[in-house]
Amino acid sequence: MVTSQTQPNLSVLILAAGLGTRMRSNIAKVLHPLGGVPMINYVCRTASALMPEKIYVIVGHQGEDVRKAVLQELDETQVEFVWQTEQLGTGHAVSMAQKFFESKDTTVLILSGDVPLIRPTTLAALLQKHRSHKDKGATCTILTVRVDDPTGYGRIVRDDSGFFLKIVEQKDASEEEKSIKEINTGIYCFEASKLFRALAKVKNNNSQREFYLTDVPFILREEGEEVAIYLHGDPKEVSGINNRMELAEMEQILRRKIIKRLMIESGVTFIDPSNVYINELAIIGKDTIIYPNVTIEGATEIGEGCVIRSGTRISNSRIGRNVEILDNCLISDSEIEDGCTI
Template identity: 40%
Template sequence: MNTKQQASYVVAAPAVDVVIMAAGKGTRMKSVLPKVLHALAGKPLLHHVLDTAAELLARKVVVITGHGAAEVETACANKTGFAADFDLQFARQEPQLGTGHAVQQALPHLADDGMVVILSGDVPLTMPHTLYHVLKATDGQHMALLTLEQPNPAGYGRIVRGADGQVQAIVEHKDATEEQRAITEIYSGIMAVPAVDLKRWLAQLDNNNAQGEYYLTDIVRFAVQEGAPVVAYKIDDALQVAGVNSPVQLAELERAYQLRQAHRLMEQGVRLADPARIDVRGDLLCERDVSIDVNCVFEGQVTLGQGVRIGAHCVLANCVIHDGAVIHPFTHIDGEKLGVTVGAGALVGPFARLRPGAHLGQEVHIGNFVEVKNSSLAAGAKANHLAYLGDATVGERVNYGAGSITANYDGANKHRTVIEADVHVGSNCVLVAPVTIGTGGTVGGGSTVTKSTEPGALTVARAKQLSIPNWQRPQKVRK
């Protein structure tokens, strides 16, 4: 189903309300952090599920919290990075008495005219298009389940079908007979149910089962008893319904997710030195003929232009790298809120650091152990080694010497340095802001410049050299 078809279905179908179960403690995570707040691909598990709800054009999202409720609710309310018009609500489940009991807590927030989609906060990688198929299967009036063929179904609820192939029940593993345990079609934990039916069936739940809990899955049996059709949409992609219960499972899911991201990039034409050694923790957009070496990490919003080359062991976050630029190994670029741009044909690194507000023009060279923060460098400017440029405006073709810095902070306020076009700054210079170095000027090595200079001037600001012949170094006193 393409995006247009998905949107048209949502418009034609009943309003979608999403319930996300996020009350569990996650004991096996062995962490004080609530399980749903552990990160996968750089963001909390629960945020992945909220993003999916946004893709569904949900009218309302109800997050059921319990363990660490305040922390989970704050993380949801503070979530950024997606455009969603849904109404976000919370319902607390205290104590936790099962999945059916959890959804019961959400009922006061759900209008009777909606179609309720039930998701889990620790199942982060369900694709929106899969859920659209589940919604379509409801035909706007039936219960629909997302199911999966699982060769080793131990621990999962089994889908029991009648002789006619229709769904009859979901039987939890602990309550299943040996014959039922042989069934390989399992319930994923995801369903869509008309709200008015959900409310009626949840009222009939009891806890007469092996775990003494109120099972949400029992509502399938109630629907069948009423003669209401229960349909299933079956997939074969286990990653979409995989949950996280331990650090091991989280790591496995992370690698599976990253490998899928790598394959997606390669299908778009990106050359990856090793698809098993890349981490995308945000949105990475690549033009044609991009190449990425091993062990690179991409966070936030990163755009790589045509022919960009990224060396090994680089970290790039919130930046735009324009066509033909080369980022050499071990470079760290993080734009945070201000962003970073690297111009076409620029060379950066190795071991360089570009901080927020660094904007490099075409053919700029930033070399090893050079740090740039909140500064712009015009076309052709170079800072090739061991230098710092902070709060600076650097003109075209400037050559900035090794060991030189802009002293931009006076202990209370930041000040700006302006280095105009064609300036040459020698090695080990200190430019004390606010100061302007005039066009075409030269600053002699080792100078500390505290006053602005005229265009074309040579500026030398250092003590006169003194050499004392036959100087004897102090001798160590031996006791």
């Protein structure tokens, strides 16, 4: 259950330092817009809904720009920015925050800044599993999913009793292990003190010379610690964005969610929902009718009973009640009073 009170024994750590080379961009991956806002903002919003004591954001590439984006979503009192000046892997990224946890007895929830659809209820269920595993709680809990094509992902290997054994990467997997459909999503809960103790034992003896967070669950298990698995049923929700195609696919998913919410919760009519672009910041009143090929961007607010006809683009504007906007209009940074026809 998502709480309405601050959880003093919970901290959230968001990994957001990488450039994202597969995006083929000079812009840090987490800054790419999704629904009109940087994708990391969705992750920050979800993290905030859990009411943690503090949210830590690991920044590196274009760190100041990432900081500005995060502060659009979070208050400065909620967040601490941690610099990873060299990108030496996910394990190294997490270790940069160690100084903040040296005297804390807390659970650390680790998220990636490029997984924008993750929901608070899913993370709350992960935390519940972490705290209730075998009636005493786990040291580490991994969020996993099963997919039809696991190629390229780390496989979750279980023992004969169905408990965690190890994470094996694609390049290291045997043919039998490659057939496993359950994969690591990169979302974890750890008990802080044991996390950082295990991180100190991670080696970078791999082709990338990087320190991988995925080594930590195995190290903990070898030390006799409890490592739990929370198997989630919706792979799309926990999907990361790694390239432009995945960004476009995620944009379509988000757009459908926005339009569905406006239809069901706000009473807005869309003549052709598949041919409209609506920014997630937009507010639209009930009984408004949106025709095909309309674009609504930025912090736009449209009142009740309006008609927005085809080919119109509205950006960062306020539209009053009972306004009709005719075909092929451009309205930007403007205010239109009630009852007007444009």
